[in-house]
Every structure is written in structure tokens, then in C-alpha cells.
Amino acid sequence: MRLTNITRVTLPAGRVRHYAVTMGAVVREHVPISFDQRRHVSEGERPGSWMALAFRLPHPVTAERLGDAWLDVVRRHGTMRTVFSRAGDGSLQLTEHAVSAGSWHEHPRSGGQLTRDAVHAILDAHCRPCSRPSHRLVLIDPSSDAADSAQTVVIGSDHSHVDMWSVLLLARDLLAALDSSAVEHDVLMRLETGRPTATLTTDAAGASASLDQAPDFADHTAALAARPAATPEVLERWAEILAAGDGLLPTLPLDLGDLRHAVPEVVEVRDILDADRLETLSTQAAALGVRLLHMVLADLAGVTLAMTGRPLRAVFPVHSRYEPRWHDSVGWFVTNSVIECASDDPRVCARDVKDALRLAATPLAGIFEPRGGMPAGPGMFAVSWLDTRRLPVQLPADLATQYVSASLRVDGVMIWFVVSPTGMHLRCRYPDTPQARESVRAWLEAVVHRLQDRTMHDAVEHRAS
Incomplete structure (x- = not known):
């Protein structure tokens, strides 16, 4: 596992598509905003406010199945269902939304454009502080004549919702949703708590009703706010x-x-x-x-x-x-x-x-x-x-x-x-x-x-x- 930059990341040549879930009605208003989130989002809409994880898929998968698995992941984590916006008085607000299946978008490629440049454009355009949603799943299907046929996935999100630990969890949950046996055999994890399942159930509003919900970052934010003042x-x-x-x-x-x-x-x-x-x-x-x-x-x-x-x-x-x-x-x-x-x-x-x-x-x-x-x-x-x-x-x-x-x-x-x-x-x-x-x-x-x-x-x- 290496740290790299979008200008030097290694990605295969091939077809590039990206997927976003559909953000529906507000199911929770006044979600707590952490100090770092407020600082980050208050700097305004801009490219380059995201972080990402790229990895190869262990087995071929259809775009439809991958999109369904990503929806399961988003439903598992509260912060991935939240949206930043400005209230009428200009104050920053964070709301949680019902989510449902979205759609895949083909990224138009100019002649000779490198895959990394295409991914760069997608993440800069869509993974911004107030995007709805501010995360994207990118699928790269290698060219038909490629020596390595493995598909590559890039998970990108505005930094306001993730850290480096988090994007690894998102990858783990995506792989688990695609293949529950990987989790059953403890291939992907060494967690002190929590064990995701392959699928999540939903209620009529499209919000997750599964008992497998991960602890919500908003609760962590509230817990920090309740701590004693600095000595x-x-x-x-x-x-x-x-x-x-x-x-x-x-x-x-x-x-x-x-x-x-x-x-x-x-x-x-x-x-x-x-x-x-x-x-x-x-x-x-x-x-x-x-x-x-x-x-x-x-x-x-x-x-x-x-x-x-x-x-x-x-x-x-x-x-x-x-x-x-x-x-x-x-x-x-x-x-x-x-x-x-x-x-x-x-x-x-x-x-x-x-x-x-x-x-x-x-x-x-x-x-x-x-x-x-x-x-x-x-x-x-x-x-x-x-x-x-x-x-x-x-x-x-x-x-x-x-x-x-x-x-x-x-x-x-x-x-x-x-x-x-x-x-x-x-x-x-x-x-x-x-x-x-x-x-x-x-x-x-x-x-x-x-x-x-x-x-x-x-x-x-x-x-x-």
C-alpha cells in the first residue's frame, strides 16, 4: 500500500465510468458539524478538496452489481449520506438524506488522455464540499488488448467526510458487499468491533433499517462537543x-x-x-x-x-x-x-x-x-x-x-x-x-x-x- 498523488497514480488504460447514489429527501436536519469539517467546508467550493483510494478488484464484476454494492456501503455510514449547504442566513448546515440507486456516467475522453487525468477531472468536478453527494465511485475497465484484465476501482470523497482510515474501510465494505465470503473468512479485516454483512435491508424511505449500521461520525462529533472545556x-x-x-x-x-x-x-x-x-x-x-x-x-x-x-x-x-x-x-x-x-x-x-x-x-x-x-x-x-x-x-x-x-x-x-x-x-x-x-x-x-x-x-x- 503506497501513498501517491493524482498526477502520478498508476491506473490502467481503458474505459472510465463513475457512479453516484441519488440523494433524496432530508431525513435529519441539524447534523452536528465537527471543528475540522467546518474549517474545511468554510474554505468554499473548490477542486482538489478530496482524497481517494484506488485498488484492483479481485474478480470481474458488472457495473450494475458494483453500483448496488456501493449503495449498500453508503447506507452503512451516516456521514456518506450527509450534505453541506448554506442556510438562508448564510450559516453552514449539514443534513442527512435518504439515498437510493443512482446511475453510471461515461467520462468523455479526449484523444490520448491518460486514465489518471480522466479520474482527476471526475473527482475535481464532483467531490467538493457541497456536492450532492460529495463522493464518487469510479470504475476502470482495461482495454481489450490489455495484458492485465483486472478492473480497477477508485473511491473518492471530499475530505469533510473521510480520512485515510475511512477510505480503507469504504474499500473493505465494498469488497464485502461484493463477496461476503471474504468477510466470513476474515480475509479483509482485523476489527476490534463491527463486521459488515454482504447486504443491507432498507425501509420504505430508502434509509437503512439494518442493524449493521456502523457507528455514526455525527455521534462522535457530538461526544467531542460535550467534553469538558480546555484546562x-x-x-x-x-x-x-x-x-x-x-x-x-x-x-x-x-x-x-x-x-x-x-x-x-x-x-x-x-x-x-x-x-x-x-x-x-x-x-x-x-x-x-x-x-x-x-x-x-x-x-x-x-x-x-x-x-x-x-x-x-x-x-x-x-x-x-x-x-x-x-x-x-x-x-x-x-x-x-x-x-x-x-x-x-x-x-x-x-x-x-x-x-x-x-x-x-x-x-x-x-x-x-x-x-x-x-x-x-x-x-x-x-x-x-x-x-x-x-x-x-x-x-x-x-x-x-x-x-x-x-x-x-x-x-x-x-x-x-x-x-x-x-x-x-x-x-x-x-x-x-x-x-x-x-x-x-x-x-x-x-x-x-x-x-x-x-x-x-x-x-x-x-x-x-
Whole structure:
């Protein structure tokens, strides 16, 4: 499983169709809106606000059957049945709707258009914050002369309804709806709670009446809103963090060029460690009593200190599935903290991560809404960590799963470290300016080199034994 970008995702040549369910009457008004949803949707209708997952289908399927299976998936997850809109007074509102079967649409292809470009156009056009619905299922049927006849599916949704964990759940549920035996034999999942069935029953209004409903993200939003207000200690810590950035969230202390306006992005994907070297790094971490994340952050901090003379400070996304019941639920279950690492000692970084996780336990709405939102400025820096081996759902390797990000104009830097059974790779997104191309690339090279150098000698010994 790899992280990639719509401009570089690998998709077969062939026929491209997309499917949307029909959104019917409102069945629930005033659905709770999370802090991150409100922030995201309030930025307005725009292309590139989505995220997606692409994977091969294990068996051939008709479009009709695939559409029926997708309808079952949408009926299972409450957030997929909701629509953002503006009320008469301009305020943001979220409503839940009855859903029914939709229709397939052929995507018109210009001569020589790449499949990825066709999918890019579909997701940019339809997976927007206030689209109705804001998600699409794309089916790619390979050309008749293709050496590989496997169909490929792309699940795309506006980010307001999903996170990376969620799109994997949607793929799992779609495969389960197509073939219940895969779930019965535990091929697709390792869930602490929840087990989808192959079909869902519906009531006369078209809303799901099945007992197999996944926990609703709206209930999670309401639960967070009911939590106690931030303590003075938490408010003081956030004040310290913002003061260190002149009132803004952390930035990467490199020359990124002129960022008075957002510019096209550069996306780099780099392999760092193979399976042997990953095992070596895990062994080294265990010897120090820390985890892989702490080892990577230590090297990231070491490179940043060496190149800039300043500590590592970054926005640090943290998932908010704080109870097992949310493990089987689709939604934007991510909050943000800040990680600060002033040492390249993994044991010190482990303590820094604990501090960041404690900070993330307090909902952000009560902290940032009085400030008018999260104070992000040009050059904002974020570090994300994903160990796919620890996710509650595992898709078979032969499905060639790819997490796909949109193509954006940016004024900041974000780096994702991704661990899988085959090793570790990173994806980094940064502004396409001459200065950033030089400075961020040098920084990435140093990070990759440091992690590879740390594991080189022990990995050679491991293979020899």
C-alpha cells in the first residue's frame, strides 16, 4: 500500500465510468458539524478538496452489481449520506438524506488522455464540499488488448467526510458487499468491533433499517462537543506554541521562496527502507524502549537542527478514534496537535510525542474558535505518520492499493511517513518555487540518507544471518 498523488497514480488504460447514489429527501436536519469539517467546508467550493483510494478488484464484476454494492456501503455510514449547504442566513448546515440507486456516467475522453487525468477531472468536478453527494465511485475497465484484465476501482470523497482510515474501510465494505465470503473468512479485516454483512435491508424511505449500521461520525462529533472545556494548562501550552511562531502554527525553517500567494505543488515519493532495514530499525527502537515513530522523529529533528540550527516543530495530526467502537466508522476522525523535538535522541522524542498526544486529547474547537480558527500562515509545516500494519483493516497485497491525494496549490510543507510490510516510504508536498525545490529537496535527501545510514550495517548483518 503506497501513498501517491493524482498526477502520478498508476491506473490502467481503458474505459472510465463513475457512479453516484441519488440523494433524496432530508431525513435529519441539524447534523452536528465537527471543528475540522467546518474549517474545511468554510474554505468554499473548490477542486482538489478530496482524497481517494484506488485498488484492483479481485474478480470481474458488472457495473450494475458494483453500483448496488456501493449503495449498500453508503447506507452503512451516516456521514456518506450527509450534505453541506448554506442556510438562508448564510450559516453552514449539514443534513442527512435518504439515498437510493443512482446511475453510471461515461467520462468523455479526449484523444490520448491518460486514465489518471480522466479520474482527476471526475473527482475535481464532483467531490467538493457541497456536492450532492460529495463522493464518487469510479470504475476502470482495461482495454481489450490489455495484458492485465483486472478492473480497477477508485473511491473518492471530499475530505469533510473521510480520512485515510475511512477510505480503507469504504474499500473493505465494498469488497464485502461484493463477496461476503471474504468477510466470513476474515480475509479483509482485523476489527476490534463491527463486521459488515454482504447486504443491507432498507425501509420504505430508502434509509437503512439494518442493524449493521456502523457507528455514526455525527455521534462522535457530538461526544467531542460535550467534553469538558480546555484546562488552564492546555490553554497555556497552546499559547506557548503560538507565541513561538509569532502567533502562527509551526513552519519549516527553510527558504521556501515567495509565498504571499499559494503556488502549484511539488509532490515527491521516496522509498526509504526495505523490509529488512525496517526490521533493523524496529530492533534498534526496541533496544531503546521506543517505537519506530520516535526513531524517525529523532532523525528528522537531527537533520533539521543540523541544517537550520532550530528544533523540529510541526503540526502533528492525531486520529481521534479514542474508543474501539469508532474503529469501524467512516468520518474525519483526525485532530491536530504540535510536536516539538529539540533533540535527536529517540527517547527524548518519545516523551515529546506523549506531550503532543496529551495536547490532542482536548478538542480544538474551544481553543481556536475564539481565535477565529487555526492560525496557519505561509510555510506551515506538518508531519504525519501512518503504519498501515496497525490499521484494523488489511487489504490483500494483490489488490495493489494506492492512497491518492489531490493536486493543490500550496504555501506550506507536509510530509507523510508510511510503513507497510514491504518497508517505509515518504510522500512530501511543498511549494513549487526555486528556493523550495532546492532547500526541501536537500532536507529530504538528508532525512532519507540518515535513516538509511542508521540501518545499513545491521541490515547487512541480518541478511547474512
